[in-house]
Amino acid sequence: MDESQKLETFMKWATSLGMSDSPVTNDQQNPYNNPQTLSCLGQSLSISYFPNAGGRGLCAVGDLQKGELILRVPKSALMTSQTLMLNDHNLSISVSKFPLSSTQILTVALLNEVSKGKRSWWYPYLTQFPSNYDILASFDPFEIQALQLDDAIWAAKRALEKTKTEWESATAVMEELMFKPHYMSFKAWIWASASISSRTMHIPWDSAGCFCPVGDLFNYAAPDDEHVFSKDLPEADVATNSPRLTDGVFEEEFDAYCFYARRSYKKGEQVLLSYGTYTNLELLEHYGFILDNNPNDKAYIPLPSDIYSLCSWPIDSLYIHQNGKPSFALLAVMRLWAAPTHLQKSVRHVAYSGSIISNENEIVVMKWLANECNLVLKSLSTSVEEDELLLSVLDKDFGSIMEVKNELSGLTGESRMFLKVNGLLKVEVGDDMALHRKIIRSIGKWKLAVWWRLKYKMMLHDCVSNCTRVINDLS
Secondary structure, three states, X not given: OOHHHHHHHHHHHHHHOOXXXXXXXXXXXXXXXXXXXXXXXXXXXXXXXXXXXXXXXXEEOOOEOOOOEEEEEEHHHOEOHHHHHHOOHHHHHHHHOOXXXXXXXXXXXXXXXXXOHHHOOOHHHHOOOOOOOOOHHHOOHHHHHOOOOHHHHHHHHHHHHHHHHHHHHHHHHHHHOOXXXXXXXXXXXXXXXXXXXXXXXXXXXXXXXXXXXXXXXXXXXXXXXXXXXXXXXXXXXXXXXXXXXXOEEEEOOOOEEXXXXXXXXXXXXXXXXXXXXXXXHHHHHHOOOOOOOOOOOEEOOOOOHHHHHHOOOOHHHOOEEOOOOEOHHHHHXXXXXXXOHHHHHHHHHHHHOOOOOOHHHHHHHHHHHHHHHHHHHHHOOOOHHHHHHHHHHHOOOOOOHHHHHHHHHOOOHHXXXXXXXXXXXOOOOOOOOXXXXXXXXXXXXXXXXXXXXXXXXXXXXXXXXXXXXXXXXXX
């Protein structure tokens, strides 16, 4: 089947299970008593494509009000390790023999289900899963180094090592289930792990979460100052019970996963959900994408070792905001640190209230922050301008291997390294071989790494500009 046929089959399957975007009426206490009368989508939502905003997603059929119930997915349609084992005795028996985490169990169960192909009851849904993901654990050594920042490189290596360890400890159960080599491979494990990391939603009875057909078509919106709304639960309960998907929650009243509009939408707008508060690095690690304008992004710079003894806040609160401004905690502790030692006790309350201690103190702080940001920027192997140029090249729609070589050969040493590790340096003039999938995927992940580091550098660059502005105003 082509993609449109797969989607049509999936939507018919979803409708037959009672998924619905129609509102609940007063006399309809359980909307699943007669699922044949429901239309899966069309009352509140429809599937649409947003090329510059996440690709396939859900848009508003008409005007939607903030807090309005826009989708329900019955519990019977949620894919969990429990439901997968319930219908597969061998899987249930084999898994019980090994000390696996809940996430490992769901990973094995997902691979086991995919291996059944069309024999799987979940097949119409499984055809909607991406064939690959760009989470950090899927990055190869070149792509990891392309992140440039030590913290990001460490995060990528940690994610890869964690995934590999989980795969190795689950090998025995996959052998017992007699998985074919393809489904036992580390590549397959990364795919299944990424599916769980990027698609599952919180449920109270399984820490691994659940796959929620149709519900996982929503694209991501970063949380803002608006309050998250739930029909029956106070905001604090939503945050506690649904840490990964703050605009949706499993509700016992309907025995279903329920989704609510996080804000008001006009007809035709893409309806988005917040999966939680993430930096761009965290989005890349868990979901395989970043946001061009992420209000929750952060940059960290090396701080003097003696500053931590003055800090009453967690270390991870000492950062630079996406707009280049120091966080409240960073600015407060820097002001205290810049004060003479014999005065620190007497001005502590001023610094911790967020107030300027003195113009001289503020200038010292701003000069130090600007200098440190510049030092970090200079320590990296490419500049903002070089990254912008590289991104403009990687954005091109390459038609052949030779075109890739021609476009990249004249750029940085990093570009030459990409050609080398992908075996493209030996390509001769006139070789018009089409790009194979591995090269296309590597370009995509390299582009993500460059995009991430550029956004990080821009935060430092903006911090320098902000500090310089303050210095000039106070001088």
